[in-house]
Amino acid sequence: MVGEGIEINKRRKTVMEKISYTFLLFLTLIVIAFVMGIIIYLIVKGSSAINWEFLSQKPRAGMREGGIFPAILGTMYLVIGTLIFSLPIGILAAIYLNEYASKNRLTRIIRLSIINMSGVPSVVYGLFGLGFFVILLKFGRSILAGSLTLALLILPVIITATEEALKTVPDSYRHASLALGATKWQTITKVILPQALPGIITGSVIGIGRAAGETAPIIFTVAAFSQPNLPNSIFSQVMALPYHLYVLATQLTDTPENMQWGTALVLLMLVLIFAVSGTTIRTRFRLRKKE
Amino acid sequence: MARLKTRLRDIKSFIIYRFVFLNGIISIIVLGLILAFLIANSIRFFLSYPILEFLTGQKWSPTVLEKFGFLPLLTGSLLVTFGAIVIAIPLGIGSAIYIGELAPRAVREILKPIIEVLATIPSVVIGFIGIKLLAPIIKDLFNLSIGLTALAGSVMLAFMSLPTIISISEDAINAVPNRYRHASVALGATKWETTYRTVIPSASSGIAAAVMLGLGRIVGETMTVLMITGNSPRIVFSWLQPVRTITATIAAEMGETVQGGLHYSSLFAIGLILFLITFLINFISDRFINKIRES
Numbered sequence: 001m002v003g004e005g006i007e008i009n010k011r012r013k014t015v016m017e018k019i020s021y022t023f024l025l026f027l028t029l030i031v032i033a034f035v036m037g038i039i040i041y042l043i044v045k046g047s048s049a050i051n052w053e054f055l056s057q058k059p060r061a062g063m064r065e066g067g068i069f070p071a072i073l074g075t076m077y078l079v080i081g082t083l084i085f086s087l088p089i090g091i092l093a094a095i096y097l098n099e100y101a102s103k104n105r106l107t108r109i110i111r112l113s114i115i116n117m118s119g120v121p122s123v124v125y126g127l128f129g130l131g132f133f134v135i136l137l138k139f140g141r142s143i144l145a146g147s148l149t150l151a152l153l154i155l156p157v158i159i160t161a162t163e164e165a166l167k168t169v170p171d172s173y174r175h176a177s178l179a180l181g182a183t184k185w186q187t188i189t190k191v192i193l194p195q196a197l198p199g200i201i202t203g204s205v206i207g208i209g210r211a212a213g214e215t216a217p218i219i220f221t222v223a224a225f226s227q228p229n230l231p232n233s234i235f236s237q238v239m240a241l242p243y244h245l246y247v248l249a250t251q252l253t254d255t256p257e258n259m260q261w262g263t264a265l266v267l268l269m270l271v272l273i274f275a276v277s278g279t280t281i282r283t284r285f286r287l288r289k290k291e
Numbered sequence: 292m293a294r295l296k297t298r299l300r301d302i303k304s305f306i307i308y309r310f311v312f313l314n315g316i317i318s319i320i321v322l323g324l325i326l327a328f329l330i331a332n333s334i335r336f337f338l339s340y341p342i343l344e345f346l347t348g349q350k351w352s353p354t355v356l357e358k359f360g361f362l363p364l365l366t367g368s369l370l371v372t373f374g375a376i377v378i379a380i381p382l383g384i385g386s387a388i389y390i391g392e393l394a395p396r397a398v399r400e401i402l403k404p405i406i407e408v409l410a411t412i413p414s415v416v417i418g419f420i421g422i423k424l425l426a427p428i429i430k431d432l433f434n435l436s437i438g439l440t441a442l443a444g445s446v447m448l449a450f451m452s453l454p455t456i457i458s459i460s461e462d463a464i465n466a467v468p469n470r471y472r473h474a475s476v477a478l479g480a481t482k483w484e485t486t487y488r489t490v491i492p493s494a495s496s497g498i499a500a501a502v503m504l505g506l507g508r509i510v511g512e513t514m515t516v517l518m519i520t521g522n523s524p525r526i527v528f529s530w531l532q533p534v535r536t537i538t539a540t541i542a543a544e545m546g547e548t549v550q551g552g553l554h555y556s557s558l559f560a561i562g563l564i565l566f567l568i569t570f571l572i573n574f575i576s577d578r579f580i581n582k583i584r585e586s
Contacts, residue, residue, distance in 0.1 A: 017481055021389075023385070027389065030382060031406065031450070031457070032405055032406075034409070035409045035412075036405070088314075092315070093315050096311045096312055101315060110315060110316060113319045113322050115573060116570060119504075119511070120566065121510070124325065124511070124562050124565060124566050125325075126542070127328075127545070128324070128329070130545065131328045131559070135550065155318070156318070159318070183304055185303075213416070215413070215415045215513075219545070220546065242415045249419045249518060260419070267413060271411050271412070274411075275408065
């Protein structure tokens, strides 16, 4: 009797387990289907628009014909500008945290600030960029103002990735270098940074992937509704892919469907290329470390 | 001579230290500057517009009526955020449990990068997909005249918060020591009982932090909601109506304001509120994370 009871109980438990597992798997599959669905759908709908003309020509006929070259180029300029500003500051900040900072209150506040910086909504960065770079520093709506705004946005990514990379360099390297009479700075620049380089590159690539896809921070600081002429200085306004997609989707809704899908696909591919190459470098680096 | 050389070297390393230090505190400087700027630019609004009317006003009509009522934007943001988090919690925690605890290793190695990809899809692309695919579905499903509603925003924001929720929850689940699992199994619990009676409660602080960080992403998200929630700053209490969030209001209206005017200043004011809200959310999630470290 008793044994039978336990047996039934056990079977009920297995059934419960089966149901729960299936349910959790189902939830996971919803998420995966969403991601794959978006990517596949964009490829299916957008690839018909993509050809050499679309990628290399300026828009014509009120952006209803031609290509999106100025938007691609504008995004590239912004990405490069962003990196020029964020990389040196981000690396130095990480060096401070990992090589100089002692465990005190200030360091805790710095770490909290970095977490908070990554939590600040991108539109708030946009507001700040407008108030500070565009208006107060009189950069106007320009590549310079846009790059600086985006640089702030990705700074936490660069700092965190660089610090993680610095942490992987064994202390014995530091001791050996110092013991040979090198100064701390020489040790950092000649011994530690070269070792941490793959990690720094990973962080930068992931960071610029984010910068390339952001819209809200560039609306008020650099993005032009239509600017077919290519920029001639850092004070020029440029078109940018994310903003261009926003314009096509919400304001110029009579543009050909496949141009809209094509623009979305080009933007997604650009961002994915950055993300995938970033993670590939990281995986390679981790494998090499293990060997 | 040698002494001079050491002295020069000392001075040089001191200068380098100061320089590195200045970069080290960049995060504090930037946050301070952002806060100072939001306050400086919103002062004009707070001084000239009655604060009570701002906080309790039921109309946001900055150009036509010159009314700056915050309530429609607040209800818009709350509606979209609440809907999103209700969708995101089961999906996020469920997937995290599956990926972290149940999935075979090979499956996990496939699932994790796919979820990482989701984090990289730009919000403007998600908004675009929302306009083209989700809004028509919602329109037909609920027989509406327009599909651009709070619900469309909630659904898309839920998915956008998932990479954060899943990866941090999964970290928390992985951080539960294996001896807990072994002890539970040794006491006769099944694998599933071990998961939901032992592992999940032990990881609860981390899961709470994950949800808070996901919430922060949802509250601050701009482009997607701007594109797919219908852009209508009215007080509504239904997910099937168009709304306008705080973030979308800033992005939509900043381009048309006169610099230094009341409208301009009002957008900095709601930006300041938004900044403080996300600051609070981050602070709470940091609390949860510290709780894990302590235990």
